[in-house]
Amino acid sequence: MKNYELIYVLKTNIEDDAKTVVLDKVKAIIETSGEVDKVDVWGARRLAYEIQKLNEGFYVLVNFKASTEIPKELDRNLKISDSVIRHMIINLDEK
Template identity: 55%
Template sequence: MRKYETIFILHPSLDEEAVKANVEKFKGVIENGGGVVDNVDFWGKRKLAYEISKVNEGYYTLVNFTANTDLPKELDRVFRISDSVIRHIIIKEEQ
């Protein structure tokens, strides 16, 4: 089991319920894949550093989790097929 962190940005057109539902969906992917969610830090709506597909802001969320080495690949796949995710990154933390 390794420690990871992921930051993802959700589209600003989503309402509050949809944002919460997406965060819960991604937490569920981690937990159903055998991982443990250590921390979820919702940063709220912020301005992007640069425009992405004519969008200037988004909902930022940081998730720290512990999982086996296969789970980040599955989480990356789920991020890529989700229309609500503008950008994401998954990083293995140093130990």
């Protein structure tokens, strides 16, 4: 299993329940064949540049260990989610 870091930015105009649903979905995908090490909710912050006519985003950082299939599945799910503005998955073992 490899170490990964996922950061994703949600729209700030969605309800807290929707934010929790996205986080729970991410955790569920990771825990199918991996483990979540740490979840760090940064909260609402100003974006460096405007994305989809939004100036603020809700940031969440997740550190996890998983096989190589899990980041691909996370990427696919986060791309189709309407709540997610941006996301990035980094393999920490390749540094």
